[in-house]
Amino acid sequence: MHRVLQQPFKTAVLLLVWGWLLLLVLTPNLLVVGASLMTRDAGSFLALPLNLDSYRRLLDPLYLEVFLHSLYMAGVTTVFCLLIGYPFAWALSRIGKQRQTLLIFLLIVPFWTNSLVRTYALKLLLATNGLINNALMGLGLIDEPLQLLYTEGAVIIGLVYLLLPFMILPLYSVFEDLRRELLMASHDLGAGKLATFMHVIVPLTLPGVLAGVMLVLLPAMGLFFVADILGGSRNLLVGNVIKNQFLDARDWPFGAAASILLTVAMAVLLFAHRLSRRRLGDEEPAT
């Protein structure tokens, strides 16, 4: 007990953090778990008895299809983010400090604008009468406007656009930690560029890749407004299902169950990330 009194600042900070986590993270999540186990009610949204019906409904082929399609779009988004983000982060870690600061600044600037607004901006670009079509027609490359908006492609472009920084930043961090001496050692021991990439760079940046995937894949499945604005009615994300259950269908237990599904998927990815960190000998995951 006297240690608590000896370190009042430390105790206060820890209490604040734990209090915050309990009140604003653990409690809402427990409420969602609770809601997912209850029964739908037209008047008060939730009612007893407790049951697993909502989870059973998740296995319905209709929802399973939405889930799989959503996973597919999020997967494609993740792959594109990785393909763009990996070389970008690599280059970012190799250029001079001044240009590095500038590029990271540019990477963060879009966050100052609401993502909803930025998605509408994308819509203006992709629309039938939008900037891209007008430009292409003006150049005489096409005669009729292309169907860009309300396609799967449009949703994926939107998701990549919004989520790319979340892939680049963790990758940049692992590339910054990648010591040049290790690459020199690899060359010194007879490895060419490709062998060094495969045996040294990839394994050592894997934690960053997994962190990036976590920050892109799951949010991609949840960003319902991107699908709403750019995808039309056929390109739904899990996020749309959840939103619709809460706001339109008024089926809170089912919406809660669907969001639990995403949380569980996140937990699985976090676990994989932790394992990959362990392999490198880090005692604590850095992210």
Place this chain on the structure above:
Amino acid sequence: MKQTLLSLRGVSKVFGDRTVLDALDLDIDDGEFITLLGPSGCGKTTLLRLMAGFEQADGGQILLAGKDISHAPPEHRPLNTVFQHYALFPHMTVFDNVAYGLKMEKRPQQEIRERVEEALAMVQLGDYARRKPHQLSGGQQQRVAIARAVVKRPRLLLLDEPLSALDFKLRRTMQVELKRLQRELGITFVFVTHDQEEALSMSDRVVVLKEGVIQQLGTPREIYERPANLFTARFVGETNLFPGRLERVTDTSITVDVFGVHRTLRKPDFPVLEGQDVNVLLRPEDIRVLEPDADHGLPGKVVERNYKGSTLDSVIHLNDGTEVLASEFFDEDDPTFDYRLGEPVRVSWVDGWEWLLPSEPHDSASERLIDA
């Protein structure tokens, strides 16, 4: 018969507007332990990187056994490097770290296993093959780095301040170990350090570098006893520098006035004229401290005494304020041998143990550097 293994011919390196190496020539003999010694920024690490191929020279040639390797990438050079911070791959076991170079050569599994085990046994880490680098101590990591480099059987091993991260005692052990390895393997070692003691105790030859220019190349003994210039004299070991003026020059001897005391010394190798200024160099162990009533020597008083076990090191201020370092072995026959602070003494040196250098311009820092 000594054979040249690696030749640097007029090698230059420029970073931005700074010339790090300026038309440097150096021949390294096959099988020798050669050390590049100098303060930080003298170009020794750059020189090593040019040899390894991590940097490209802006001019000149690098020949390995007569073959021009100036433009060969590091992976095509038959030499290996032990890095300052070991640079072990953190995601691989000790075994995989050591096996890496052989895997790149696409050696058969069986051969890789045998050679890795042999290399690990050589550095006494046979039982640690399954560990990860972070589970090893600094000294053990260092040994893995050495095993990883020598398992490839290079012609030349480059060592970039490999002991600088180790504590004093471990450092001593590793110095002996490295010498033993070098003898047993017969590999040429190019060793970079800023530690002059390390350089003297380990090397067959030492290259003293300053601002990208070789100051002196010689055996440790030559470097210490017959430094080519004031820089080497000051950088290697501790030195007392006495300014002197030549009074008389004959065919074999000279007479020098040092602080008003006239001494007749052997004639140095460099040309001398009467009236010329010279520096008389004396290592602390060349100094003799005499009783105050002795009939020769420079008067002064003891301002500091450090008991070092086998020697007694003292600092003496001459009457004009010049500081003199003296290091004397204990005299078995004189158990009371010691000084009191402030005790008046006279300072002299053993005839013939001095070393003369011409005085150099901008030679104001001599007194400051004595105790550096």
